Amino acid sequence: MAVSYMDYTAPNVQFTYDLKNNNLFTKDSRNFINALGIAQLNTLGNVSLLDIYLSTGNVVEPHTHQNASELVYCISGAAVVSLINPFSKKLMNFPIQPGQVANVPQGWWHYEIATVDNTHLLAIFDAPVPEFIAGSDMLRLTPASVFAHTYCLDEATWKAAVAPIKQTVVIGPPVGCKPGQANRTVNAPSHSQHPVTHYQNQQPYGQWEQPANGYPQFPAPVIGNGWG
Template identity: 35%
Template sequence: MSVNPASPSFQLFGDSTQSVNYRRDPYNYITQLFSDQMPAIHTGLFNVHLNQGIIVQPHWHTNVNELVFVISGEAMTSVFNPFTQSIMTYHLKPGQASQFPKGWFHWIVALRNNTHFLTIFDQPKPDIVFGSDFLRFLPKEIANRAYCVNESAYANAITPINQSTILGPPPGCDQNGGITNQPYHSTQPSPTTHPYLDLSSPPYPY
């Protein structure tokens, strides 16, 4: 978009809190600031607030590089390096950042309550491919043909994934597979004993 700095409507201010991208609950939500809200910029960001144990689900971007910058709390970022066939994981504290190159599969997990970080892009409109969509639209017959995965087991495993997922786990997840009728509580054990994140013996250097 071409912006004329001499135009009377030209402005250099934007408020990400006024544009909600996704709200899971009052404690876990994403707001945004992109060129639609502030045309003078040629980049954009998501403003992310998460409680401990909540994950920005696995996904990738086809057209942008992404920088994650932690403001408060702690987060673990992980990205799959397609060249070394390995996962690169970083434990971020306030003031620290990590990057996701364009096209690389990645995810982010909050390690403490009230974690706040920005995800900043080098283009104004990032494309997003959700891992949840890949899983739920992959036919069970193709999973079997491609990976020798049992068709019925695959179909059963992905049953809870009935829509695009941005923040997980979904409300009502019993953390042992499947969805219950009970609300999901985001209070989790300390990071060293988190059921998904055994940080006492991290598999990757920070």
């Protein structure tokens, strides 16, 4: 339990907040994230949350929170929460529907993919501001020469593959993405490869360990900022 030194009789004490007033990221009208942290509600203590809205096939990009665990609760729609277990070296995929949760331990590489329209997720963190390390930042900020040398890759091919990633993606694929064309993201899946089709005939809740086709799986050694 966090120790509080707040004067709860002070005039600046806050007990309520409208998340619509703090948009973290908007891709379009159906894909956006609102955030709540101690900067918005000063009585929160060591807790914060993201209010996430997604349409079919949209992805909260692969990332980690190096200072917080994350509990993902499905309010409506359906999604697959995928994470890499750093101890077993396995990719685990957890489909969730309304009323179901998936837990992501602190620092673990993970992502969420909506499998139906109007998906609404609540991500709850045990930190006042969860730090965010985005896969897109790791890919675009690490020199191509480092990837090429480390993994014995053709540098020009790798550099061309990641060149379209110009900024932090947050919710992918980027607007206007057409797989196979110049503006695609790295390994953007074709419709036939999409994880949505992979999971739609599975049982509604359980654990899978096979890779989700079409998305890059990378560790995240780059230290990033929180919500700012």
